Amino acid sequence: MMRTALGCWTAVLFLPLAAGPAAAKVKTMETTIKSGGEEVKAFLAEPEGKGPFPAIVVIQEWWGLNDWIKKNAERLAAKSYVCLAPDLYHGKVTDDPAVAGQLAKGLPHDRALGDLKAAVNKLAHMENVSKDEIGVIGWCMGGGYALQLALNDKRVKACAMCYGRVVTAADDLKPLNATVLGIFGEEDRGIKPEDVRKFEAALKEAGKEVAGIHIYKNAGHGFMRPSNGPDKENPAYNEEGAKDAWKQIDTFFAKTLKGK
Amino acid sequence: MPVLLLLLAGCASKPGVNQPAAVIATPLDHGLGAKGRGILYHRPADQSPRPALVLIHGDRGLTDWEKEQAQRLAEKGYVVLAVDLYRGKTAANVMDAHVMGRALPEERVMADLKAAVDFLAAQRSVRREAIGAIGWDVGGEYALDAATRDRRVRAVVVCYGRLKTDPRLLDSLRAPVLGVFGGKDEGISPQTIERFEAAMRQAGKRVAGLHVYPTCGHGFMDPSSPEGGAPPDKKAIADAWDKIESFLAADLKP
Numbered sequence: 001m002m003r004t005a006l007g008c009w010t011a012v013l014f015l016p017l018a019a020g021p022a023a024a025k026v027k028t029m030e031t032t033i034k035s036g037g038e039e040v041k042a043f044l045a046e047p048e049g050k051g052p053f054p055a056i057v058v059i060q061e062w063w064g065l066n067d068w069i070k071k072n073a074e075r076l077a078a079k080s081y082v083c084l085a086p087d088l089y090h091g092k093v094t095d096d097p098a099v100a101g102q103l104a105k106g107l108p109h110d111r112a113l114g115d116l117k118a119a120v121n122k123l124a125h126m127e128n129v130s131k132d133e134i135g136v137i138g139w140c141m142g143g144g145y146a147l148q149l150a151l152n153d154k155r156v157k158a159c160a161m162c163y164g165r166v167v168t169a170a171d172d173l174k175p176l177n178a179t180v181l182g183i184f185g186e187e188d189r190g191i192k193p194e195d196v197r198k199f200e201a202a203l204k205e206a207g208k209e210v211a212g213i214h215i216y217k218n219a220g221h222g223f224m225r226p227s228n229g230p231d232k233e234n235p236a237y238n239e240e241g242a243k244d245a246w247k248q249i250d251t252f253f254a255k256t257l258k259g260k
Numbered sequence: 261m262p263v264l265l266l267l268l269a270g271c272a273s274k275p276g277v278n279q280p281a282a283v284i285a286t287p288l289d290h291g292l293g294a295k296g297r298g299i300l301y302h303r304p305a306d307q308s309p310r311p312a313l314v315l316i317h318g319d320r321g322l323t324d325w326e327k328e329q330a331q332r333l334a335e336k337g338y339v340v341l342a343v344d345l346y347r348g349k350t351a352a353n354v355m356d357a358h359v360m361g362r363a364l365p366e367e368r369v370m371a372d373l374k375a376a377v378d379f380l381a382a383q384r385s386v387r388r389e390a391i392g393a394i395g396w397d398v399g400g401e402y403a404l405d406a407a408t409r410d411r412r413v414r415a416v417v418v419c420y421g422r423l424k425t426d427p428r429l430l431d432s433l434r435a436p437v438l439g440v441f442g443g444k445d446e447g448i449s450p451q452t453i454e455r456f457e458a459a460m461r462q463a464g465k466r467v468a469g470l471h472v473y474p475t476c477g478h479g480f481m482d483p484s485s486p487e488g489g490a491p492p493d494k495k496a497i498a499d500a501w502d503k504i505e506s507f508l509a510a511d512l513k514p
Contacts, residue, residue: 062358092446098354098487099446102478104362105319105398106447108455110426141362169367189356190363221359233355 023078024048028070033086035118036111041087042119043070045077051128054257057119057156058085059138059145061225062104064093068225069139076137079250081257082129086119088112088145097233104141109148116149124155133157133257135178137249138164140222143183150178158256160249163188163221166199170206179209181252183245185219185236211252216241288343288375296372298343299327301334302385311390311512312339312380314373314406314413318397318479319361321350325482326396333394336505337513339386343376345369345402354486361398366405373406381412390414390512392435394504395421397479400439407435415468415511417504420445420478425455427462436466438507440500442476444490468507471500 024047032039043065047053058073060066065087073083088107094100116136124131135158138146143164150159151173159178163185167173180203184196193215200213220236222228224245228237254260288296299322302310313333317326322344330342345364351357373393381388392415395403400421407413411434419440424430437460441448453470460467473496479485481500483492 062362094446097358101319101354101358102445102447102487104358104447105401105422106420106445106449106452106478108423108425108452110424110429111452111455114426144362165362166365167367168365172367188359188363190359190361192363195363195365233353234359 024080026074026077028074028077031084033084033115033118033122035086035115038090040090040115040118041065042122043073043085043087044083045070045073045085046082046128047077047080049128051082052130053080053082053128054133054135054253055082055084055123055126055129056253056257057116057123057134057136057146057149058083059116059136059142059149060085060088061140061142061222062100063095064089064100064103066093066095068227069142072137072139076253079253081135081253082123082126084119084123086115088115112145113148113152116145117153120149120153120155131155135159135253135257137253138162139224140164147180150180151175158253160252162224162245163191166191166195168195168198168202170202173202173206173208176203176206176208179211179252179256180213181211181248182213183224183248184213184215185221185223185238185241186215186217187220187236190221211256212248214245214248216245288372288379296343296345296375297347298341298376298379299330301330301340301342303334303337306337306385309385309387310337310339311392311508312341312383312386313508313512314376314380314391314393314403315340315342316373316393316395316399316402316406317342317345318395318399318482318485319351319357320397321346321357321360323350323484325484326399333508336509338508339380339383341376341380343372345372369402370406370409373402374410377406377410377412387514388412390514392416392508392512394508395419396481397421404437407437408433415508417507419481419500420448423448423452423456425452425459427459430459430463430465433463433465436468436507436511438468438504439470440481440503441470441472442478442480442488443472443474444477446478448478468511469503471503473500 136146137160139162143161146161150156154177160181162183219238219241222236223238224242330340393403394417396419400418407416416435477488479487
């Protein structure tokens with residue numbers, strides 16, 4: 001009884017805040033993460049204030065840690081998450097698909113996963129982070145790694161994967177400790193809607209929490225990235241779909257990491 | 261039971277000093293719904309059991325180039341099963357290759373490769389204790405992955421495929437590994453190759469050689485690869501083939 005009353009009271013107290021300007025002031029900086037014997041570069045975007053805030057590991061696409069990924073980290077930080085985006089390529093970034101392909105295919109999975117776990121570790125030890133409220137988001141190659149991180153690190157409580165490689169065997173999903181949000185494009189020539197549905201079925205069979213698996217119409221692989229414009233090699237950008245996907249992502253993290 | 265479809269000899273081959281290969285398409289049934297497939301290359305004239313290879317294509321799919329390499333190895337006396345992880349599709353460009361390659365569920369790939377080894381091991385023409393795997397690009401990565409999961413694989417050739425740097429992931433490996441890389445590969449750095457070598461050593465596994473060709477880019481063995489970034493280096497390609505054939509002969513032939 002007490003708890004309910006307190007809950008309502010807290011909610012009322014927070015209401016004016018929510019109705020006011022939603023964006024927190026954000027600080028950004030280049031930082032490093034200790035991963036194995038190495039110092040790996042990373043981009044940190046955090047809300048001003050003492051916190052503790054929930055936190056999100058932000059994972060790059062095959063292009064590398066580029067401006068769009070940093071912008072996404074800042075965007076989420078403005079919603080009061082401490083966001084850390086490790087540079088999985090250790091210094092390389094490109095906008096040439098032929099180079100990106102090689103970078104993605106050459107990246108040792110174990111090294112990438114080690115860097116990502118190290119990112120979770122860094123967040124979990126930051127004073128302004130609430131260590132039981134850590135999530136992950138990634139796009140494209142990073143979408144696949146988001147799921148892999150959640151499968152390999154139980155500290156990850158929320159996993160938003162945007163058109164990343166799926167896992168379709170229920171047994172392989174058993175280690176998952178995170179709630180999953182999936183964002184996919186119906187026109188993705190690689191990850192077909194049928195594979196996405198198999199993924200969803202496998203998650204349910206494994207008894208995992210699924211916040212939603214969304215397959216957007218008229219949207220191809222990479223549809224959330226504005227620079228995948230009409231004159232590009234991959235003209236996948238779908239503004240309407242991207243807007244809705246962001247709405248789903250915001251709702252998802254608010255619910256899973258802030259309990260709202 | 262896998263259904264075998266025997267196509268007429270010679271349709272995918274150019275006449276050579278050896279007998280033309282027979283080509284068999286085989287659905288690899290592994291109970292994951294969709295059926296895998298491959299093409300079998302061998303010399304029908306050979307009577308005694310021979311070594312065999314699972315041959316794995318890169319992210320552009322099972323293209324004519326991989327089929328030529330399967331043919332070439334069959335002419336050297338191997339029974340070669342060229343798997344088709346894309347089930348008949350090939351990618352038109354690097355963007356397509358990326359979209360298709362990244363989408364392959366790994367467990368399906370591994371099931372296809374296990375089925376490929378099952379298939380070879382069941383052939384009367386195959387020496388069961390002499391099965392190897394060779395792959396290019398993502399196929400090199402898959403060859404290594406398959407060998408860490410399947411102790412029937414006794415030799416692995418990784419041509420510019422993703423490596424592992426954690427020795428624990430190599431513990432289950434039985435096969436020795438030969439690696440071939442391009443010095444101008446944007447994605448596989450010298451440091452990664454060194455770390456792989458160290459991890460193999462730590463895990464107590466045999467590296468038969470890790471050869472880096474400095475003038476070559478990723479995908480250099482296939483002159484049609486859009487990723488080479490440099491004109492094909494015929495000497496390097498010939499040398500890589502020498503290394504591969506010596507390794508396979510030493511480890512798989514009696």
